[in-house]
Amino acid sequence: MPARSGARPIPQASAARLSRYLQVLGDLTTRTVSSADLARRAGVTSATLRKDLSFVGPCGTPGVGYEVEALIGQVSQVLGVHRRYRVALAGVGHLGQALAGYPGFTGRGLTIAALFDADPERIGGTVAGLQVHDIADVATVCRAADVAIGVIATPAGAAQQVAEALVDAGIRSILNFAPAALDLPADVQVRRVDLALELQMLAFHETHREPAGSAGGAVVVRR
Amino acid sequence: MPARSGARPIPQASAARLSRYLQVLGDLTTRTVSSADLARRAGVTSATLRKDLSFVGPCGTPGVGYEVEALIGQVSQVLGVHRRYRVALAGVGHLGQALAGYPGFTGRGLTIAALFDADPERIGGTVAGLQVHDIADVATVCRAADVAIGVIATPAGAAQQVAEALVDAGIRSILNFAPAALDLPADVQVRRVDLALELQMLAFHETHREPAGSAGGAVVVRR
DNA sequence: GACTGTGAAGGTTTTCACAGCT
DNA sequence: AGCTGTGAAAACCTTCACAGTC
CATH class of the missing domain: 3.40.50.720 (NAD(P)-binding Rossmann-like Domain)
Structure with a gap:
């Protein structure tokens, strides 16, 4: 039988970030957390985070946020952490x-x-x-x-x-x-x-940095 | 003014692979190499490789391939390797x-x-x-x-x-x-x-592996 | 004949924006 | 009001396929 039935398949990119969320969640001491807050701690946008979590299934409460404890459990489940x-x-x-x-x-x-x-x-x-x-x-x-x-x-x-x-x-x-x-x-x-x-990518960025200080410094970006 | 004039901006994904090509090129002993050959050694498709190199500028000879020595120079230039x-x-x-x-x-x-x-x-x-x-x-x-x-x-x-x-x-x-x-x-x-x-991503794959042996083993796939 | 360079198509990922719940 | 969940749009990346070059 398939590993888990229902749900949509999880995109690679989302799976990778879910692992990161799990790590960040472990450091939290509050009982709930909003998508905006968790996203900032993980270094992604809140839209990305909510989309990622949508693959896990509905797991937040509108107007409140996500319950940390429960979310850890659900993400772990999806990532296969429950299995060693x-x-x-x-x-x-x-x-x-x-x-x-x-x-x-x-x-x-x-x-x-x-x-x-x-x-x-x-x-x-x-x-x-x-x-x-x-x-x-x-x-x-x-x-x-x-x-x-x-x-x-x-x-x-x-x-x-x-x-x-x-x-x-x-x-x-x-x-x-x-x-x-x-x-x-x-x-x-x-x-x-x-x-x-990874180091070379940083060097690449240094080389292609905007010389005059315009913040951001990405190569493409910045409409 | 922009760091280097001409050319299109190089996508992140391409820049990352260019670094890899540079590494593979260093191990070559031939004078020229085809996109197919270089791609195989780097673990990408030849189409991807040619597209990536197109950002460096025209640097191959149709019917022949790329001159290893010269290509190393051009890719190095773009990646900022010439600068320490x-x-x-x-x-x-x-x-x-x-x-x-x-x-x-x-x-x-x-x-x-x-x-x-x-x-x-x-x-x-x-x-x-x-x-x-x-x-x-x-x-x-x-x-x-x-x-x-x-x-x-x-x-x-x-x-x-x-x-x-x-x-x-x-x-x-x-x-x-x-x-x-x-x-x-x-x-x-x-x-x-x-x-x-990275390890967790592998674990994720193990968890979501097709149980019956159908080769490929990706999470999505399956047309 | 062999191979590059590249527009166009196809796929994936991110972002937007808003309906709907609490 | 505040926040989630999600279609739809936009951006990004890969693959295809072939015109053009040697």
Whole structure:
């Protein structure tokens, strides 16, 4: 049967923002919150926020706002936070360790369940309370640990090989931090985060900045 | 007057991909490359790639392709890579160290110029060949080092305060890795990378996956 | 023959604006 | 009055398809 029946499909863009709202909601201490207020805290417009929440279903009270507690529950439900996903992390260098120690995975339905590396120095050691396994054992360990999602935090050169190993282990969702394109079967969901790219986008903005002070500074924008 | 005359404004989405092409181009050894080939290596369609490059200006030869060397030059120009930007990095934990040691910043016009932390244990130490300064000295050091871009890799609780210090130091572009929204003047360009968000998007996909094996696995699709 | 550059079509996302509820 | 939920419009982005060039 389909995961959840009814409702319209949720656009990617909305799903991404819903995750952000969830995070912001967690920091609130009030009992209710208006779309305008929540939107400001999340850095989006109130129209965008209301549209996003409309995919979750009617969940606010006109004239009042949204009940924080209840909203957290509903958004969590839609995003699949109620279901826990176990994550395997390949590559325990600085980035891998940063991820392993990242707070707020647990609060969002994610559990780091296994660590891997290829460096004999690191294999057998402990990071963030978890044992580091040999990347060669990835299939065995992942199946035993019921891992659903893989994260690649290795050097670029190793990324493709590690990705294939993860796929062989039955993993069909991969988050890739290595600056390399992965060539994998179409049914594997791959997301990539390129740390340098984000910085380069800022540099791009600097370069194309309005020289005379007109506020805003966007490239297009500003009717 | 506008930063660069002629040409149409470059859409955000295209600018982001141009950065990726630049990275892929750097790995090529051939003298020319076709849109189809380059697109495959970058993980986009050839139509998208050609459209993106059209914003750079005519730069290919019909029947042949693009000259790698020349294309790197033109894309670099547009992205502002020809101009070097100096980057300040606040927070030298695992994530900060991963960023400080990230290869490929230099190749993309970015130089890590200064490191900061609030932990006395770390201040005065050396990371990736750079001295770690006290975050309290951020204004002095940044101005001396001619920093244009700031990166926040601190815990969430410190992010706002550090961001304000960076702005006071004259920085108008900030990349925020802390899971916190920053409240800053409108003329400051802020980009945020949320490591947990990307993982959550994968979890979302897992949750909404077609149960019976129909390939594709997207949420919408299904004509 | 092979490939680029680009108008036009198609799809998605954002914004607007307002009906309707409390 | 204040605020949500949502059609409709606008903006934005991707894909198609082909004229034009080498």
